[in-house]
Amino acid sequence: MEYRIALLKGDGIGPEIVDSAVRILEKTGARYGHRFIFTPYMIGGAAIDETGEPLPEETVKGCLASDSVLLGAVGGPKWDDMPGDRRPEKALLGIRYALGLYANLRPAKMFPALKGASPLREDIISAGFDIMIVRELTGGIYFGDRGYRQGKFGEEAYDTEAYSVREIERIGRAAFDIAMKRDRRVTSIDKANVLETSRLWRKTMHSLAGEYPEVTYSDMLVDNTAMQLVRNPKQFDVIVTSNMFGDILSDEASQITGSIGMLASASLGDSTLGMYEPIHGSAPDIAGTGKANPIATILSAAMMLRYSFGLSEEADRIENAVDSVLNEGARTADILGSASEKPLSCAEMTERIADKI
Ligand code: NAD
Numbered sequence: 001m002e003y004r005i006a007l008l009k010g011d012g013i014g015p016e017i018v019d020s021a022v023r024i025l026e027k028t029g030a031r032y033g034h035r036f037i038f039t040p041y042m043i044g045g046a047a048i049d050e051t052g053e054p055l056p057e058e059t060v061k062g063c064l065a066s067d068s069v070l071l072g073a074v075g076g077p078k079w080d081d082m083p084g085d086r087r088p089e090k091a092l093l094g095i096r097y098a099l100g101l102y103a104n105l106r107p108a109k110m111f112p113a114l115k116g117a118s119p120l121r122e123d124i125i126s127a128g129f130d131i132m133i134v135r136e137l138t139g140g141i142y143f144g145d146r147g148y149r150q151g152k153f154g155e156e157a158y159d160t161e162a163y164s165v166r167e168i169e170r171i172g173r174a175a176f177d178i179a180m181k182r183d184r185r186v187t188s189i190d191k192a193n194v195l196e197t198s199r200l201w202r203k204t205m206h207s208l209a210g211e212y213p214e215v216t217y218s219d220m221l222v223d224n225t226a227m228q229l230v231r232n233p234k235q236f237d238v239i240v241t242s243n244m245f246g247d248i249l250s251d252e253a254s255q256i257t258g259s260i261g262m263l264a265s266a267s268l269g270d271s272t273l274g275m276y277e278p279i280h281g282s283a284p285d286i287a288g289t290g291k292a293n294p295i296a297t298i299l300s301a302a303m304m305l306r307y308s309f310g311l312s313e314e315a316d317r318i319e320n321a322v323d324s325v326l327n328e329g330a331r332t333a334d335i336l337g338s339a340s341e342k343p344l345s346c347a348e349m350t351e352r353i354a355d356k357i
Pocket residue numbers: 013072073074075076077089092260261277279280281282283284285286291292293294296334
């Protein structure tokens with residue numbers, strides 16, 4: 001099979017880590033008889049320097065004409081003083097909107113070899129955990145009516161949250177479909193004891209749950225979830241939640257893994273065209289030094305194979321290759337801990353993983 005992949009390398013360590021993922025995809029393609037056709041497009045600061053725009057029209061068109069998109073990261077001190085709508089980060093919202101991506105998937109997985117990096121107690125993490133947070137990305141309070149007005153105590157500001165049944169159903173369906181490919185458990189997070197949107201959310205999720213009898217479904221309040229994530233993360237498989245709750249909980253979940261350079265993400269819409277990217281930024285402090293950890297981007301590429309192309313065996317192969325080199329003690333500087341090996345460069349880590357494909 002042939003797959004067209006748009007590459008948005010971006011800024012800082014973006015080009016290095018995307019090149020690493022391309023190397024792993026090429027190795028995987030060669031092994032399984034797939035052809036990946038890569039086309040680079042400009043985004044972020046690099047695009048501003050070249051065209052004056054963080055998200056040139058040609059980039060949007062190129063992504064729309066591809067089967068999937070792999071993004072490095074955008075931003076850096078060089079562009080920090082640009083006005084808000086011209087900053088590199090603005091391109092991220094723009095491209096997600098243009099591609100109609102409304103579901104954000106963030107796995108938070110404990111790599112057994114990296115237990116020492118987690119801030120959680122040994123007895124909590126010894127059981128391991130593997131959570132997929134499915135966050136609604138284009139609705140809720142971040143997109144609702146907002147403004148200033150005169151209130152009882154003078155000037156006040158307000159933001160409003162609205163969710164339609166349709167928006168809840170489509171993110172719910174995404175979560176249930178993903179759970180079917182995992183451990184078949186979904187926990188829906190809301191604040192139904194207080195918020196009307198949460199009560200509609202819960203009611204809609206309950207009727208969806210009826211369509212997925214193989215999936216074990218439960219509700220949890222967001223405040224309790226914040227506690228449960230650090231008390232017993234293993235209880236979760238797929239978490240589905242609104243834009244704001246997902247924003248907060250996915251950051252909490254990434255921190256308990258203790259390794260930001262390891263975490264992948266995906267943004268999906270109604271078609272198979274998705275955007276895949278590491279959760280970390282452009283790390284300008286280490287750009288060009290060869291110290292970047294490529295694993296988050298390599299695992300993002302594995303998610304692309306699984307969720308956009310339906311190539312689960314190939315995705316497993318990449319994920320197992322990463323597990324395997326970590327178990328052998330291979331480390332980049334950011335995850336060195338007390339490992340005895342000397343830290344590998346981005347390119348060396350990539351080759352260690354490529355050797356296992
Ligand atoms: P960051 O994630 O870039 O870096 C935080 C720290 O983690 C730094 O010390 C960095 O060296 C380290 N780090 C991050 N990724 C790493 C990797 N793969 N390997 C080794 N170490 C890694 O966050 P920041 O410093 O707050 O932001 C830097 C720039 O990135 C800013 O311009 C910010 O706006 C942008 N940013 C972009 C995205 C994105 O493109 N999706 C996300 C977050 C931040």
